[in-house]
Amino acid sequence: MPCSNCHRNGRSCIIDPSISNSCSECVRRKVSCDGVDVGAQLVNAMEECHRLEVEEDKLLREIMELQSRILRTREQKRHMQKRQKELFDRCMVEHEKEVREELEASESYEEH
Numbered sequence: 787m788p789c790s791n792c793h794r795n796g797r798s799c800i801i802d803p804s805i806s807n808s809c810s811e812c813v814r815r816k817v818s819c820d821g822v823d824v825g826a827q828l829v830n831a832m833e834e835c836h837r838l839e840v841e842e843d844k845l846l847r848e849i850m851e852l853q854s855r856i857l858r859t860r861e862q863k864r865h866m867q868k869r870q871k872e873l874f875d876r877c878m879v880e881h882e883k884e885v886r887e888e889l890e891a892s893e894s895y896e897e898h
């Protein structure tokens with residue numbers, strides 16, 4: 787849809803929204819332009835909305851992925867902590883046994 791200036795003068799109305807909201811003809815004539823291409827702006831706005839929605843979905847998926855990774859890691863950590871405790875207990879039992887055996891050995895040695 788041409789602006790009123792272009793419409794009046796029978797010019798083709800070209801608007802590049804990335805440069806100006808005025809059409810090239812009105813920019814050249816240094817007059818105010820009412821031909822803002824609403825349609826193109828709407829398309830831009832819709833595309834931007836869609837882009838943001840896609841971005842939002844992507845970030846949400848990343849959060850979910852990270853959450854499941856946190857849960858997996860926590861599960862592994864619990865498992866390892868349990869195993870660590872078991873091994874620690876076994877070590878202590880082994881160590882106590884060794885100490886006792888050493889002690890008994892040295893006692894029996896001293897007896898002789």
Ligand SMILES: [Zn+2]
Nearest residue numbers: 789792799809
């Ligand atoms: Zn125009």
Ligand SMILES: [Zn+2]
Nearest residue numbers: 789809812819
């Ligand atoms: Zn214009």
